[in-house]
Structures are given as C-alpha cells and as structure tokens.
Amino acid sequence: xxxxxxxxxxxxxxxxxxxxxxxxxxxxxxxxxxxxxxxxxxxxxxxxxxxxxxxxxxxxxxxxxxxxxxxxxxxxxxxxxxxxxxxxxxxxxxxxxxxxxxxxxxxxxxxxxxxxxxxxxxxxxxxxxxxxxxxxxxxxxxxxxxxxxxxxxxxxxxxxxxxxxxxxxxxxxxxxxxxxxxxxxxxxxxxxxxxxxxxxxxxxxxxxxxxxxxxxxxxxxxxxxxxxx
Amino acid sequence: xxxxxxxxxxxxxxxxxxxxxxxxxxxxxxxxxxxxxxxxxxxxxxxxxx
Amino acid sequence: xxxxxxxxxxxxxxxxxxxxxxxxxxxxxxxxxxxxxxxxxxxxxxxxxxxxxxxxxxxxxxxxxxxxxxxxxxxxxxxxxxxxxxxxxxxxxxxxxxxxxxxxxxxxxxxxxxxxxxxxxxxxxxxxxxxxxxxxxxxxxxxxxxxxxxxxxxxxxxxxxxxxxxxxxxxxxxxxxxxxxxxxxxxxxxxxxxxxxxxxxxxxxxxxxxxxxxxxxxxxxxxxxxxxxxxxxxxxxxxxxxxxxxxxxxxxxxxxxxxx
Numbered sequence: 001x002x003x004x005x006x007x008x009x010x011x012x013x014x015x016x017x018x019x020x021x022x023x024x025x026x027x028x029x030x031x032x033x034x035x036x037x038x039x040x041x042x043x044x045x046x047x048x049x050x051x052x053x054x055x056x057x058x059x060x061x062x063x064x065x066x067x068x069x070x071x072x073x074x075x076x077x078x079x080x081x082x083x084x085x086x087x088x089x090x091x092x093x094x095x096x097x098x099x100x101x102x103x104x105x106x107x108x109x110x111x112x113x114x115x116x117x118x119x120x121x122x123x124x125x126x127x128x129x130x131x132x133x134x135x136x137x138x139x140x141x142x143x144x145x146x147x148x149x150x151x152x153x154x155x156x157x158x159x160x161x162x163x164x165x166x167x168x169x170x171x172x173x174x175x176x177x178x179x180x181x182x183x184x185x186x187x188x189x190x191x192x193x194x195x196x197x198x199x200x201x202x203x204x205x206x207x208x209x210x211x212x213x214x215x216x217x218x219x220x221x222x223x224x225x226x227x228x229x
Numbered sequence: 230x231x232x233x234x235x236x237x238x239x240x241x242x243x244x245x246x247x248x249x250x251x252x253x254x255x256x257x258x259x260x261x262x263x264x265x266x267x268x269x270x271x272x273x274x275x276x277x278x279x
Numbered sequence: 280x281x282x283x284x285x286x287x288x289x290x291x292x293x294x295x296x297x298x299x300x301x302x303x304x305x306x307x308x309x310x311x312x313x314x315x316x317x318x319x320x321x322x323x324x325x326x327x328x329x330x331x332x333x334x335x336x337x338x339x340x341x342x343x344x345x346x347x348x349x350x351x352x353x354x355x356x357x358x359x360x361x362x363x364x365x366x367x368x369x370x371x372x373x374x375x376x377x378x379x380x381x382x383x384x385x386x387x388x389x390x391x392x393x394x395x396x397x398x399x400x401x402x403x404x405x406x407x408x409x410x411x412x413x414x415x416x417x418x419x420x421x422x423x424x425x426x427x428x429x430x431x432x433x434x435x436x437x438x439x440x441x442x443x444x445x446x447x448x449x450x451x452x453x454x455x456x457x458x459x460x461x462x463x464x465x466x467x468x469x470x471x472x473x474x475x476x477x478x479x480x481x482x483x484x485x486x487x488x489x490x491x492x493x494x495x496x497x498x499x500x501x502x503x504x505x506x507x508x509x510x511x512x513x514x515x516x517x518x519x520x521x522x523x524x525x526x527x528x529x530x531x532x533x534x535x536x537x538x539x
Binding site for chain 2: 291292293294295296310314317318319323328329330332333336337340378381384385388389392393395396495498499502503505506508509510512513
C-alpha cells in the first residue's frame with residue numbers, strides 16, 4: 001500500500017466526517033432512530049427476564065439497522081451533486097476511496113455503538129463487568145470494521161442510480177450474519193449474559209476479524225467496478 | 230394409486246412433489262414462451278444456436 | 280448489426296434445437312420415471328416411513344442448486360478474468376443463478392414439508408438449513424443486481440463482481456452459522472436422521488432423481504441462456520434504432536447542434 005493511497009483515503013475519511021459534523025444527520029436522525037428501535041424491541045418482547053438475556057443481540061440488531069441508514073447517508077452525500085463522479089474523474093484511486101469511506105463509516109458506527117451500549121445498560125439492565133471490558137471493546141471494533149467494509153461495498157452499488165435504495169438491505173443483511181452472530185456472542189461473553197465466561201468470547205472475535213479482513217480486501221478490489229456508473 | 234394416497238402424511242409428501250412439478254413446470258414454460266416471443270423478432274442467422 | 284428491416288426475414292426460430300428437444304424429451308421421461316419410482320415402486324423407509332420419498336426430489340434439487348451457484352461463480356470469474364470478456368459467460372452465469380434460485384426455493388419447500396413430518400416442525404435452526412436459506416436470499420440479491428440498468432458490459436462486470444463476492448462471503452456465513460449452532464445445539468437430531476440406511480431400490484431412485492434433475496438443469500440452462508441472448512440482441516437493436524431515429528431527426532431538421 002503506497003503512502004499516497006493512504007493519504008488519499010485519509011482525506012476522504014476526514015471529508016466524510018466533516019460533512020457529517022456540519023450536517024448532523026447522524027446525531028439528529030440516525031441516533032434517535034436506533035434509540036427508538038431499542039425501545040420498540042421492549043414493546044415486542046415485553047419486560048422481564050427476556051430483555052436482559054437478549055440485550056446483546058437486540059443492541060446489534062439496532063446497530064445493523066442503523067448501519068443501513070448510515071451507509072445510505074454516506075453515499076447520498078456523494079451522489080447528490082455527482083460528487084462520486086467528480087472524485088472518480090479526478091483520478092482518485094478506488095481502493096483509497098473504499099478505504100476512506102469505510103474508515104469514516106467505522107468511526108460513525110463506533111460512536112453509535114457506544115451510545116447504544118449505554119442504552120442497553122439503561123433500558124435492558126445489561127450491566128458490563130470489569131473483566132469483560134477488553135473483550136467488549138475488541139468485539140465492538142472488529143465487528144464495526146466488518147460492518148463498515150460490507151456497508152461500503154454495497155453502498156457504492158446501491159447509490160449508483162435512482163430506485164436502488166431497496167437493494168441495500170437485500171444485499172447486506174444475508175451476508176451480515178457472521179457479524180450479527182459473532183458480535184452478539186462476543187458481547188454476551190463480555191457482559192456475562194446467561195453466566196457465560198469471558199474466555200468464551202474470544203473465538204468470536206477471531207471470526208469477526210477474519211470476516212473484516214476478508215470483506216475488506218475483497219471490497220477494496222471490487223469497489224472500483226461497482227461504482228463505475 | 231390408492232396405495233400412494235393411503236400413505237401416512239400423504240398430503241405433505243404429495244404436496245412436496247406437486248410443488249416441485251408446478252414450480253419447475255411454470256418456470257420452464259415461462260422460459261420457453263419468452264424464447265418464442267423474442268425469437269420471432271430476431272433473424273435466424275443472428276442466433277448462435279441455429 | 281443489421282437493422283430490423285432486413286430484406287428477407289428467415290425462419291424465426293425460438294430457443295429450441297433438435298438437441299434440446301431430444302434432451303427435453305429424455306428429461307421428461309426421466310422425471311416421469313422418478314415420479315413412478317419415488318411415489319410408487321420404492322419402499323418406505325424403516326425409520327422415516329413414507330417421508331423418505333420427499334428426499335428423492337429434495338436431495339437432487341439442493342445438489343443442482345449448489346451446482347448452479349458454482350456455475351455462476353465460475354462463469355463470473357471467466358467473464359471477469361477471461362481475455363475476451365465474453366458476454367456469453369455472463370449470460371450463462373445469470374441463467375444458472377436464476378435456475379439455482381428456483382431449485383433452492385423448491386429445496387426449502389420440500390425440506391420444510393419433510394421436516395414437518397419427521398420433526399413435527401417446518402424449520403429447525405440447524406446450520407445447514409440456515410446457510411441454505413441465507414444462500415437463497417444472497418442469490419436473490421444477485422439477481423436483483425443483474426436487473427439494474429446500465430450498458431450491457433457494465434451490467435455484466437458488476438454482476439460478475441457480485442457473483443464472486445458471494446464466493447468470499449458464503450463460506451464465512453456458513454462458518455459463523457456452524458459455530459453458532461454447535462455451541463447451542465441441544466441434540467443432534469439431524470445427523471442421525473439423514474444417514475438413513477439406504478437399500479438398493481431407494482438408492483436407485485435417488486440416483487434417478489439426480490440424473491433427471493441434472494438433465495433438467497442442462498435443458499433449462501440452454502434455453503434460458505439463449506433467451507437472455509435474444510433479449511440482449513433486441514435491447515441493443517432498440518438502442519441502435521433509437522440512435523438512427525435521432526440522427527435522421529437531426530439531419531432532417533437541418534440543425535446539428537439543436538439537440539439537448
């Protein structure tokens with residue numbers, strides 16, 4: 001990986017985050033949405049023991065749904081004024097573009113996950129424990145990287161034209177299964193849901209890492225073709 | 230034939246077969262009909278299989 | 280490309296040839312043969328009873344569905360990395376994925392009916408079943424991508440990339456689902472149930488099923504690929520005609536720079 005490519009990727013990531021800071025769509029819309037999802041889960045499942053046991057899974061479901069919106073948002077800012085087009089015409093390397101957008105998405109998702117984790121503690125009574133903190137953070141980071149890479153691959157495709165918004169969930173959800181499964185089990189082990197030990201969570205971090213790397217590499221290779229039009 | 234209908238769970242088993250036959254049959258018919266419709270509009274020299 | 284106004288329109292045949300007709304007849308005979316053996320002549324299983332008959336359609340469809348997806352992946356690779364970027368590979372990939380989705384849907388239907396008889400429920404959260412369902416949805420997504428607009432080459436390249444991405448992602452999905460189930464599975468119902476002690480006639484029936492559905496797959500693939508080729512031809516011809524009309528419009532009005 002050349003230094004120039006990394007520099008370009010960083011610039012794109014910074015640009016995305018700057019746009020986000022100015023527009024505040026994440027704070028004003030996505031965050032309230034995901035909080036709402038957490039509340040609605042309680043309506044569906046009822047209070048009592050169920051919510052506490054299901055807390056990690058519900059939290060990641062909320063993350064997954066929010067990822068879909070965030071990805072859509074991330075590419076909407078590109079296609080609105082033909083910005084993606086101009087970036088490509090300007091000769092920005094697609095690999096750098098992919099890495100930059102994925103990195104910005106990852107930063108946004110990490111912020112989102114932190115808030116949702118807090119909400120899970122407050123609403124579902126999922127108390128974190130001291131010995132699971134390292135696992136919790138590692139799980140969150142590796143899952144986020146996978147989700148960000150996955151979202152960026154298909155987000156670029158779904159942003160390519162009108163009427164493609166509905167395509168995004170169809171493409172992302174089936175292949176996001178490893179993230180949902182791995183991240184849920186990882187957080188369960190970190191929190192000790194169902195008396196699981198912390199050590200049980202580490203294989204899942206392995207799964208999440210392999211997923212993030214595989215999807216990241218193949219996404220970087222595929223991205224150029226997918227955003228071509 | 231009566232033996233077939235007298236099977237235990239005949240409804241489920243025959244249902245599975247019926248679903249298979251109906252789905253594949255209608256898919257095959259759809260493909261054939263689409264081919265016939267488009268085939269009428271294209272000269273035979275342009276079809277690589279003729 | 281010749282425009283539609285060719286002086287002597289020739290026979291205008293559909294997608295069939297003598298070879299596909301023979302193949303189609305053999306396929307029909309084999310399917311009838313399978314019905315006869317599967318429903319009437321083969322014995323009921325000692326453990327599963329008559330439910331085992333569903334296996335004679337269930338197992339071939341799932342094998343052929345997997346084969347279809349492999350064909351899609353291979354043809355995607357051949358299109359993308361082949362020197363000529365032949366659109367023929369793209370058509371085969373698309374046709375194969377469509378047939379795979381149809382077969383996979385049948386697998387899920389017949390499988391759940393079998394499960395209802397044998398387990399008492401339509402669905403079990405078993406690793407194999409879950410992966411199959413996810414695979415099904417993944418290829419529906421692939422077909423949706425194929426349907427997106429764009430020039431023929433762009434669509435082909437895009438679809439090939441999505442088809443190859445699936446090859447990377449599916450093993451990961453399968454791996455994660457297996458890990459998930461292996462930790463939570465209470466009893467291994469499935470493993471014992473599928474290893475039935477197959478007798479000769481049952482094995483023969485299953486074999487006939489595989490042969491019949493393989494022939495069916497080839498027949499469908501040939502026809503569907505040709506239909507896609509015809510549609511491509513018509514689409515490009517429509518485009519040619521639109522360009523020609525536009526051009527004649529411009530020349531007749533006499534202003535070349537007048538268009539938008």
